[in-house]
Amino acid sequence: MAATDDGQKAESNFDWALDKYVVLNDLKVGDFKYQGMIMLPPGGGDALDEGADTAGGIWKGSWSPDGDGLVRRVEHTNHDGQVRKGEMVYEKVDADTITIAIYATGENGARNAEPWNKMTYKRQPQAKAAPISAAAETASRSTDYQTLGDIVSEGGYEWLIGKWVGSENNRTYELEYRPILSKHAGSVDMKIGDFKYLGIITYAPSRQEVVEFGADTLGRMWKMVWGQEGSDIVNKTELTRPDGEPQKFQHVFTKIDNDTFKGKLYAVTADGSRTAEPVEQVTFKRQKAAK
Structure with a gap:
């Protein structure tokens, strides 16, 4: 301090x-x-x-x-x-x-x-981290530019915020999206067994792009651009492996109801288009907040 x-x-x-x-x-x-x-x-x-x-x-x-x-x-x-x-x-x-x-x-x-x-x-003495209150993160100040919170609200994507869990091929997928920085950004936590990923999502007003960057416990770096196709959310991803080789793929999120969505993982061909069939698909259910 x-x-x-x-x-x-x-x-x-x-x-x-x-x-x-x-x-x-x-x-x-x-x-x-x-x-x-x-x-x-x-x-x-x-x-x-x-x-x-x-x-x-x-x-x-x-x-x-x-x-x-x-x-x-x-x-x-x-x-x-x-x-x-x-x-x-x-x-x-x-x-x-x-x-x-x-x-x-x-x-x-x-x-x-x-x-x-x-x-x-x-240096300040270590203090127990206080949980982020919903009120603190839902309050936002007026700006003369769009924020990630504006994009989420205007697009009707608030349903994605929260904790989710899915299972496929005997694996459990845990996923959480939450607002940070007074809704100027969001954080992403994902866990599949021992694998963990942590990312930050934000909106670049000058480029009019929703972008995400992150890292995982396999030593890989992730960069993503979020978009929309019809009623689906599309996440175009490029990750860099520990050997420096890039890999591209896409996630497509389809809302079923406010407490259920389907996530599909697609490979990307040499011309940049995704394959016709997904490599993997998982149905996620919302986890209710503990009382």
Whole structure:
């Protein structure tokens, strides 16, 4: 935790997730919130960072060692498509103190000599995480651009939010969608036996696309674009395997009723179209909230 020049609290949090395959990175300054995911790319290289915020922004970047600290190279795209680049330098002062300096970068990609902002953060005692209240996530502020929450509401997709379970070929599929960042984004958790996947969904207003990024416990990275075909929801997926090879497929979700949907997995041919028949299909039932 740190304090800004105008007296607001800046809270930064890093937590392991997905059996330590990823780190969740959260930031809160006043009403502004950011949530991202840090993961190692298949095949090695600098750790990658992608996330979304409550101002309609989408973030991506990388992490690498920098002297005695870490440098986070960031590319931020705001809701109208404007792109800004910068670097954040994290330096350890002691076991309970770090400094974070934010630098603008020039056209050649080099960071400026002086930071435009530098703050000292103190470690906070571990507190039991409070459950996210439905009221907190259903409340949304007025914006001059569409958010993921707007897209979900206008399209009538609220039914997909919640916990689901299905079974096929003696395997149990557990799936959960929930709103985060005041409905500017959503989180996805999936579990099939020992396999786990964690993703973040957000809306890119400048591209008019609903996008998802995530990682799994097989060391793969996922990128997806969500769309609609008739009354079905279509998820076009490209994942990168640990050996660096890409793989494409599509998920099609068909609503049966408010508590049931069918998920179909299709392979994708060389011309980008999906196969006529699904590779797999699972019927999901909504899990009722425990009383």
